[in-house]
Amino acid sequence: MALIEFDHVFKHYPGSASAAVDDLNLHIEAGEFLTLLGPSGSGKTTTLMLLAGFEAPNSGTIRLGGNAIESLPPHQRQIGVVFQNYSLFPHMTVAQNVAFPLSVRKLPASTIATKVVSALEKVHLQSYSERRPNQLSGGQQQRVALARALVFEPRLVLMDEPLSALDKKLREEMQLEIRRLHRELGVTMVFVTHDQAEAMTLSDRVAVFNQGRIEQLATPQTLYDAPANPFVANFLGDNNVLTGSFESDVSHACGAEITAMRTADGQFLRARASGIAAHSAKTASTLCVRPEFLRVAATADALATSNCLNGRLLDVIHQGDHWRLVASVEVSGGGNVAPQWFAKVSPADLPSGLTVGQSLCLGFRPEDAWIF
Ligand SMILES: Nc1ncnc2c1ncn2[C@@H]1O[C@H](COP(=O)(O)OP(=O)(O)O)[C@@H](O)[C@H]1O
Ligand SMILES: [Mg+2]
Secondary structure, three states: OOOEEEEEEEEOOOOOOOOOEEEEEEEEOOOOEEEEEOOOOOOHHHHHHHHHOOOOOOEEEEEEOOEEOOOOOHHHOOEEEEOOOOOOOOOOOHHHHHHHHHHHOOOOHHHHHHHHHHHHHHOOOHHHOOOOHHHOOHHHHHHHHHHHHHOOOOOEEEEEOOOOOOOHHHHHHHHHHHHHHHHHHOOEEEEEEOOHHHHHHHOOEEEEEEOOEEEEEEOHHHHHHOOOOHHHHHHOOOOEEEEEEEEEEEEEEOOEEEEEEEOOOOOEEEEEEOOHHHOOOOOEEEEEEOHHHOEEEOOHHHHOOOOEEEEEEEEEEEOOOOEEEEEEEOOOOOOOOOOEEEEEEOHHHOOOOOOOOOEEEEEOOHHHEEEO
């Protein structure tokens, strides 16, 4: 049995046109690190607040350990929460902030003191217990919020974009810290972010949110290698996109089912089939190729694939470990207004003598691209 179950949960804020959470079905296993990833306004915070008990669903059931919890107040749910803005009490010391959930639960003072020391040790803040929040850096405040969420040994810890206010280096440090805590404590964690790299670093599984619904729930690797639809393909990692009409022409390569798409000007392209049963011939389709799979050459012969598009080189950017080539793709007609594509090319594979403005060929193997 899953630790947490959302069963057909709806949340509609009064006065808004659409549901913030729209028929959500989600199971979270005990001990797992699950991330809710999605653009701003997609319902991530609302989902977390429904779980924590700060919002109530309009309909549907939320279960924790098999028991419905919609009518339980937050402090009876055994859930620790790290809010987006930390929400530390400014007039209290670090130790008092961390003690707060225990004081509310009316534990004996000696028990509280022991648990506070232990929680501060977990986040490496034992020597800061008498400071006030305004005497701490952003990263240290984050640790206090984490210690406060962990201090009553909750079954579940929820974190809402806890690292978004930190600079890149500190954010990456805290990501490793959170990974360590998750491993050491074995506590179930549900984490919210709009940052795909952060989601991939931390998570056992990621739920990709869009407009109050989950587009796909899978491991980071599956989301990246086998996205269910163009939204997921574009939200995780870069993508080059082209629209066209579906051609049912199935073959196989490298164990993958390959199908085809025709562009508005009649070019025939092959790629992995996704949701093929839903398609019939001439249905509008989208082709997606990640920049690291796009090959670039002056002539089509050099590419050794039948998937070739003519383009024009717009820019060549050095990014340290790779080159980023920007090209406009020449596809006439339809809704394609010369889409801009990107190729990520390792220094060893960069064709020599490239000049901005030149025409070139963009190619990819069928097994490295998707048709949705
Ligand atoms: N308290 C509220 N009252 C009315 N609408 C809200 C409230 N909180 C969030 N919303 C709306 O619900 C939708 C989902 O918001 P939210 O869950 O905060 O998304 P996210 O955390 O993914 O950015 C948005 O359209 C947002 O404007
Ligand atoms: Mg939010």
